[in-house]
Each structure stands twice: as C-alpha cells, then as structure tokens.
Amino acid sequence: MATRGADGSGQSPADPWAALEGDLVRALADALAARGVSATPEQVALQLDWSGSEHGDLAFPLHRAAKAVGRDPSELAREIAGAMPALAGLSPPRPVGAFLNVAAEPRDLAATTLRSIFERGPRYGHLDLAGARVCVEHTSANPTGPFHVGRVRNGIIGDTLTRVLRATGAPVTSQYYVDDVGRQAAMVTWIWSKPVAEWPEEIRAVLPAVDDPDERADRRLGRPYPAVSQYLKTHPEAAAEVQALSRALESGHPPARHHELVTKVLEGMLASLARVGIRFDELVWESRFLSSGEVDRVVERLAAAPHAVTEPNGAAAIDAGDYGLPKESARVIVARADGTTLYATRDVAYHLEKFGRFPRVIDVLGQDHHLHARTLEALLTEIGETRRPEFVIYQDITVPDSGGGRMSTRHGKAVYLDDLLDEAEIRARAEILARREDMAPDEVAQVARTIAASAVRYHILRVAPDKTVAFRWEDALSFEGRSGPFLQYSYARASSILRKADGDAGPWPFDVDRLATPPERALIKRLSLLPGVVARVARTTHVHALAGFAHQLAEEFNRFYESTPVIKAGEERASRLALVAAARQGLGNALDLLGLSPLERM
C-alpha cells in the first residue's frame, strides 16, 4: 500500500492524532458506560497518558473505573480490551495489568503525518482554530538604558507566547507599554537636559573618556542612569528637580528634548531585542492615556469607588484592605495631593483600553510585579470592571558571580544582552572557522550572529518561568546538548542531505512500508506530536515545554541520521528523503515558533 507524498487531496488534518484520539476516547467512554462507569469522552481524554512506553503510544489506567464499580482493574482491562471495536489507525487495545495500551498503526501514522507536513509546509504545527483576538503585553521596560538578561527573559517568554498563540490561529497583537511619563524617564531627560560640564562629578565619572556619537542610543544615553538613581538618593534638591520634571511630563508639558530622548533610547533597546528575534506589533505610550483624559476618568471613577478614601495630606487612595494585600500596601494611592497619578492608576486606563479591543489579555510580568498585579485587580474591582488580564509571571535571573540576588542595573549586578550576544558571536565564529573553512566571510558572520542569538534565546527559554535562573556564562554560551545551536545543527544536517540528493528538489514520493526501522518510526512519531504540543503550550502558556519538545525532535532526528543512510540507500532512498524533508520542515517550524532561525549550513 504505497502512499504518495505531496499533491494529495489537500485534506490532511492539522493534527495527525486528532481523529485517533477522538475515536479512542469515544470508544473507551462507551465501553465504560456499558459496564456501569459513567465517563464523558472529555474525562477519558484527561486521563489518557501520552508519554508512550514499550506497551504503546497511549495508555489508559482503569484503577479508578474499576474501583467505581467494585471490580478488579486488571480483569476490567482485559474485558474492555476484548469488547472494544476495531478503530481505524489504531492497534487493538492491549491490557497490561490495569492499563489498556493502544498504539497508532505506524504506517497510517506515517502517511497521515508526512502528508500533513507536505501539504501544510510552514504551517504544520499550526492549528487553524481561529480564536478570539489576544493582546500579549510583554517587556515594557522603562526607557532608561540597555537591556540586561534578566529583563530579556520577559521578552523571550512574551515573544514566544505570541508566536505560539498566533499558530493556534488567534489574531495576536504584541504590545510594549512605554512609560514615557514616569520618574525613570524623567531621570534620563533631567540629566541630558544639562550640559555635561554641569553634571555632578559623580555622575560625569561614568562617562567614557571619549564620547562616541555613533554608539547605540540606549547605551550612550542610558549610561548615566544608574549613577543618577544613586545621586538622587542623597541630593534632595536634585530629586526635587526630577519630581518637578515628572509633574511637567504628566501634565503634558514635557521639556523640548524629552520625547526625542525617550524615543532614541527606546529605539536602541528595541534594536537590542531584535538581535534575539523579539519584536512588537505596537508601542503603547503611557502619555497617551494622560493626554486623552482617560487617566482622569479613572481617577474620577476611583474617587467614587466603594473603598475610596482621602489621605490626611489630600492624596486620593483606595483602602484595599479587603483585597488581601499586605498591610503596608493596603492603601493604594491613586493620585498624589498635587493631582499627579501613579503607575497603577495609569495601568488601569491602559487595561480598560485593552479590554475594549481584545477578548483575551495577557500580561507577562516579572515576579517583582506580583503585588502590582494584585493591586491592579483590586483597582479594577473598585471601578466595577469584571474583566481581568491573565498574568504570566516569571522569576528572576540572578547573578551568583556578583554575590547573588536578582539582576539589576541599579545595583550594578547585570549582564547585558549585547555583551552576552557579542561573546556568543565570537565563540560561534571560532566554532564555524574550525570546521567550515570553505565558508565565505560574510556567511560566517551571518551564521555566527544567528547561532549566538539562538544559544542565548534558547538558554533562557528552556527553563520553566517559575524557576529562578542563576546566570552562568558557560551555560548561557553552550552550543551543545540542550541548546539552540543543537536544534539548528539538526536542521542543517537535514538541509545538507537534501542539498546533496542529486539536486533533486522533491517532492519525494514515499512508501510508508519503507520507513519501518525503529529510528524512522520514532522520528515520525515525534513529528506527529508537534501540533498537540502547540495546542498544549497555547493553553498553559508554558513555552518552555515547546523548547523541550524541539530538543526531543532534534534528538530523534540525529538518532535517525546516525543510524540510517539516506543518499546511499537503495529502494528506501526516496522514502527516506521524504522523511528528511518532513523532519526538516518540522524542525524548522519548531524553530520558528521558538523564535530561533533555521540554518541551512553551520
């Protein structure tokens, strides 16, 4: 039963397992019902074990069902196995102990999976679900200077989540909320509004001996920021100037150079993020909510809220004691006595706008913003808003070499994204030159850049968001094992085979009977799971799971590669080439979803 590759009927399922799972789950639910166990197909699906073992691809434990009807689980398993109808594409259920094991018919799975990949191409792994509009807000760092790695974790999680949600078919808008009116932005404008000669000595000391006007703006203009931050703590008159500047920004009267400065710094920061593939659909300027009057309306609504109070000095606040906030934070200040507002108040205005445009709103926040998230929720409740953002909270990146603690520019404990990438690039270049002496210099440079980006991005992406990451240079710069370059290497190997296959561009007709070795079947199985993983990651927002899956896929490909000749194969050649093409597509799609760049050669 030879099965042709591309040019099929065009009706391949997005997920090769969808029909198999549906049939199995319904049959199991029926079989259970016939024996007095009521279970919906959904409940059965929830108990299905996808981990796979020597017994099969899917397992269903019967302990619970057996207990419900007071029977022996093994016996029930045997009985149901005997009573199940034959299901297309699946082996007959096999009882092992209290488990019912089912395997996909390998030839059918291969045919379905390869057809789906060839028909869908770059969209394999995408789901076509056409979900509701989603807004993913992430990064939103103050425009005060270059990104350190800790801050970039936000962007890497947010950008990957954006890609994955988009792959489910939902229209996704990514937003960077730019605070151009806060105290932090005011500090940058404050110092650069003065001629350098008039800067306080301790701030001027951080400038380089020779100013380089071509240096990227976030570095050049952001350089004095940590020193300014320190200086203001001990110089109240300077702090008062910044406070006055902050008021001017809020009232819509920024100094002449303010917007230019913020924009330049931000552009530099965005250029830095772009090095690891992070980009935004929209920049949302905080000042917009002030000038539009929306912040004023929020202040008015909060003044009329159930727990509105006025502080002794005239500040407007919300007594949030009922919201479970820590004692010291129970009073949420909405507006100072002089009428200026605070971050949380303005954030309410921003979120109201988001709710108006998007049915689903996701905020990616560092764990230090956890309390802010709860405050925001409290304020939304106070104005009678029932919609909520979904918060994706991630933990810090710490710097053990600097005595521990979270990465922070102000505390001088930061590893900058650019420095890390630069070092990664140097090392990548050395690796390339050591093995590809024929590669042209500009390709070497390009490939080194790409490898560096993938190493850094993957290194941060691979860890679960609620795990604190201790930054170590050697780990972040690894190109082996569980790393981005490993994924790219697998892709490059696949590309290399196809390139050398007589210049044959495919598509290769495949015969599933010629893809029967264990490494081939394992690779196909892994490829078939990509859509399901995308669906799960979109649901859980656990983007690190996709990173783990991509590594398994690459591992499976490498095992196949090492064990199975392709170009020199005999009658299996065309089928194996088809599998290589499919693996390359699957790997490439996984790389795209992770925000990593596939490489034809490296």
Added chain:
RNA sequence: GGGCGUGUGGCUUAGUCUGGAUAGAGCACCGGGUUCCUAACCCGGCGGCCGGGGGUUCGAAUCCCCCCACGCCCGCCA
C-alpha cells in the same frame, strides 16, 4: 512579620496544575563510534530515600497539613 515562588543524581533541569506501570534530559566524569549524507553528533556506563516529617489513597515527586532552607516583593518608584 506578611505575601509570592522554589527545593528532583556533583551541577543545570523535565515531569507537579489534571496522582498511575522501571522519575526523563543536558553538563561533568568513564568507555566506545568518523574510508559513509556536517562528530555543534551518536551509543554505552556511572550517578536519584524527588528538602524533612505526618496524612489521604489500591497507588504520591505530583493532593492535604506541619516544619526546614533559599530567592524575591511589601514605595505618594515603575
């Protein structure tokens, strides 16, 4: 003090939400593999009372309670 999070082999970690059949990986270490499609790879080995104690359950890394350790947050900054 209160809150949030974490604790799995020497190191980094998956699995924990939704309890299941011998807890998966990577690094390091030891031993193999390249006349052949890229060895940034593959194969094998070593190494785990899943922080501690109690409980629930046919079954606990996973659920509940207590304790310990570590990180972070608790500002009229953002």
